[in-house]
Amino acid sequence: MTPRDAILGKIRGGLSGADDAARRAAVEARLSTVPKGVIPARGQLDDVSRVDLFCAMVEKVTCSVARVRSHDHVPQAVSDYLRARNLPHAIRVGEDRRLKTLPWDDIKTLEVRRGASDGRDEAGLSHAMAGVAETGTLVLSSGPDNPTTINFLPEHHLVVVDARDIAGDLETVMAKVRNAFGKGKMPRTLNLITGPSRSGDIEQKIILGAHGPRAVHVIVVG
Amino acid sequence: MQITSPDFKQNARHALDDVQLQKALGNVRAGFIDKRQKAVDALPEFEALRDNARDIKNHALENLDLYLEAYEQKVTASGGQVHWAETAADARSIVLDICRTRGARTVTKGKSMITEEIELNDFLDAAGIVPVETDLGEYIIQLRGEHPSHIIAPAVHVNQDQVEADFRRVHTHLAPDRDLTAPETLLDEARQVLRAKYFEADIGITGANFLVAETGSSIIVTNEGNGDLTQILPRIHIVIASIEKIVPTLDDAAQILRVLARSATGQDMSVYTTLSTGPRRPDDPDGPDEYHVILLDNGRSAMLGTEFQDMLRCIRCGACMNHCPVYHSIGGHAYGWVYPGPMGAVLTPALIGVDKGGHLPNASTFCGRCESVCPMKIPLPKMMRHWREKEFERGLNPATQRYGLKAWAFFARRPWLYRLATSIAIPVLGTAGKAKGRFSWLPFAGGWTKHRELPAPETRTFRQQWSQREALKQGGAA
């Protein structure tokens, strides 16, 4: 007997007496209909208040926030952030079209590095696929557009999120993921990021900047 | 790891006399409880979410075989590989086999209690493969040659000056006169040292908080980001997870995530919740080339259909130990194996046997706080009682306890004698302890009163008070 059959056999033994046909039907039903569960009222707001809540929650988890009217203003917002913190005037970016087609050349001296990060970038820029107002969470999916290394290796992570992509709750984002990648399919990595990296492992004091970015700057567009 | 659970009493005595440990345990009492309460108070739906989280896991367990099959199919479809391990030894040899066939020499590790359970580090070391713990707490205790004393704060028993001493001892390539007095500088140093390790490693090993049947994803929940660097930089990502980590859908995971972070650290969400599905895709510029999942049973399937099935709902949040007066007094190591606190007292006898772990369920005051904070509503005190009964049936209790219970049984069968004996003893104790309301010393109870005080009883017995209340009530109704 393979270990797989042995384990599944022991499980069935433990659950003996259960009606297998009924169980199979229940499992199939849950996987296909995906019951929603309890959705907290906190994030269930109109468009304007939802984006406001998102910004407030993101600040609560010690991110900084900038709001701009359109994507065209993103290069300036990036430059402002780097200058305000005396960082090298360079940014690592993936292939995301929403970021690639921006007027980067208007910002003189800003070096735009393309592709995945190798750990030598001070700052990286990603485009989130969604935000969650309830908790101030950014949702990023892996791939050439927004390589996962940019989320973790640079000291400063700048993340653009479109106000239209800010959902009230995580379940709404999961529905969007199903839509984008197909039901039951996922990108290699889906990162839900809520604040900069931190550790409480030394005497339970929270210190920012453990292994990931020390600072997360959120640029909300729209 | 040597199991010392059978020596629980002795371990506890040493823990109570350990000055560094007692100082460190102050951080548990001070930190976790308030933070959790604040986060819970800020979410009116918390109780409803707890109920739903419990129901989701119950449903998953009742259909565990089917969900595991569905999960496996999705992992395979996304290009990953599933390995099944009945025992710890099986899991270890699967890891070693992957390491050997790929010529791996260094392995970085995200925080994982399962790899503690299967004693992976010692095993890899012996096989000439270097395991590097990357979670700050795990890294600290690896340097110290210790094991975690808490399931989410592995180094909670260590104080800052001890970390400084360890870093000076091990990081000899750095200037000996460097300033390490602030916790920030300690963290910075660990960050620098470990950054290099992520890039060197051939394989990254993580645990999983959840396995999602709908998509074949494994989910890890962390704050540091070490688990992410561990899985995106090396060529191979191995996930080691026990079979009960399954949840049906992404939405089910979202529901349980809401109670997990709040119960664990008082955050609404932990900083990083990462869903990993298969290896890197053809056009991905980063991520691992191989993705393996090792599904470990190691005694869990035997808990299904028993009075301990509910324990398999545990999401390892640590709230039960954060609120446990026994854990507050003795810390995690005294429990003598991998899992401490109330969840350990229930899980340990199930996984290593009641003959070795049977003392642990006695490490309880039955105050019920663990159950009241458990996000999965696991009836921990009830299950500890089940273990006590089993231990007693098998005659494994220490002699004093058996005599104590026998003496109690003698009185219980002779209520008039019990009334007489207690009506003499209670007023004596009550009067003697009146001044403070507590005893800091009592004859024959030195073991109890050395490290805690015994509250002085009311001067009347419970039975006397009860009869009086009943009489009053009846008088009032008439």
Ligand code: SF4
């Ligand atoms: S038993 Fe409950 S409180 Fe304890 S770790 Fe498990 S889920 Fe958390």
